Amino acid sequence: MPKVEVERLWTHVHWLAILAEQGTYTAAAIRLGVSKSAVSQRIVELEKATGLSLVLRTTRSVRLTDAGNALVRDVRSAYEQIAHSFADVRDSAGVARGLLRLTAPVAFARQHLIPVLAGFLNEYPEVRVQLDVSDQISSIASEGFDLAVRHSNQIPDTHVAWKLCATHSVLVASRSYLQRFGDPQRPEDLVDHNCLYYPRGSDTPAWAFEALDPSHVVEKRLTVPIKGTFATNNSEALRDAALADLGIALLPDFSAQAGLKSGALVRVLPMWRSVGAFPEHIYLVRPYSAHVPRAVSAFVDYLRGRFAAGFI
Template sequence: MIEIGAIPVFVAVAESGGFAAAARRLGITKSAVSKRIGGLEAHLGTQLFHRSTRSISLTEAGEIYLTHAVLALGSAQEAEDAVAALQGQPVGHLRISAPMSFGRLHIAPLLTEFLAIYPDITLDLTMDDRVVDLVDAGLDMAIRAGTLPDSALIARRLAPIHSVLVAAPEYLSRQGDPRQPEDLLTHNCLHYAYSRDPMEWVFQGPHGEVRTRTTGTLRINNSETLCTALLDGLGIGRLPTFVAGSHVAAGRLVRVLSEYALPEQALYAVFPERQHMPMKVRAFVDFLAERIGKDRPFWDTEAGLGG
């Protein structure tokens, strides 16, 4: 009998580089993974992995089997997606990745409503500012902000992302209000570590582009934590309006150099290319697009950006 059930386990081990990593990806125990692979090797009558105490690697037979196993797994997924598309109601387990701050502030508050609308969907949300490989991580889709690199992923633009330069009123009363980008050289500028070039700030002003290399006492990889430092009066920083908007509206933060625009980016839903998009994925993307997919999201209005 063909060991069909072992194919996704084998592919997960090969792609993850280990039994423990595959077990985490599949949500099963390491011993269950080992048993599946052992049974598959016994069925095929050959060894698929070289095993050592520190690592595993594919044998020649394993390389050949992997090529066909990936195709078989893809065909099986396409078959499931095609059948699900006929059923009319989204079902299944949906695995999503989202940036930490955006996920906490703007996706988490929507989950109860989404799951009430689609009771046959279960949802696994991972929030991380690092960009992960969707296939390797076993994800159905991801929410990503910024400029997307070229890839085989399908992307749907959800909303623009604008950033603003902000500081607490207490900081500005203490250190003064910059009038032009060059004035930032005398200020404590706080930086988001995952920016492409966190220390260089680019502005579009009345006379064109201005680039300013800034310095400061804090660089951090989370926008909300950066926002906390700004609220505490530590310095001046760039924040996306989806983080800063409510604080600007309440007067806790003040826009700095508001006549100079920071580069615009966008928020995307990305997912692997398939002939049939799973209904559970389409349902979530459409839901997000309806709730936040606007040319001028509410957080831009809160931050005082013009129409």
């Protein structure tokens, strides 16, 4: 194929790769910021130029043929090298710039990430941030994210991870609730309380605890069944239910911090540590790459400086 023709089709192959990632012409068009018909036209032109069928079309989705996969695989490495070269040139001056695409869980993003973004953007005015707020664990690479916040105990080996901070779970309730129903003195007392919990698929929810002596050394462990009139898979909703005097909630510390600091919530069973309710670390994660853009490394350093001490 003539060099001029190869250069003309370079963008076509990129669009083919995006189509493969997104799975439908509509999703690919949205990702590229063009019309669905424009994507379709580029693919048809590419198939005519190569003389090959590159895409298998169904009523709901598309997938690449073996020839299409081979073409995308061979060209993708070239795109990555070009991207790294551009990034190296941009970063050579040591200035963070460009679009930084992030994804983060709802509670952490709303309560902690968004409030500190202004400081970062003021420090790095040439960086723009696009934040996806979701509790769904999406594929970082296929969705095009530069960085993800993950509340997790394990990170895939295919990803690079920076530990942001440790986190732990705390029992909290409003002062009004405890005045009405009493302050539990030991985990077994929870059976007489309305417990607000994160559903785990069990018909009989239970909370596990470790007893800490004054030196915070574990003395004993136990698991107690709990019951309650409200359960939800969102820690902000659990916190709000506790603030509304509904019962005793088990929360990750980053969701409880503001309420405890203001006095709207108080700790319950402070000498007992919850075990296994929520992950114990928050990480910043990105797919493995030989090059880390300056904007990413700057943002990682900034967040680690802000959150290294944890929350409570």
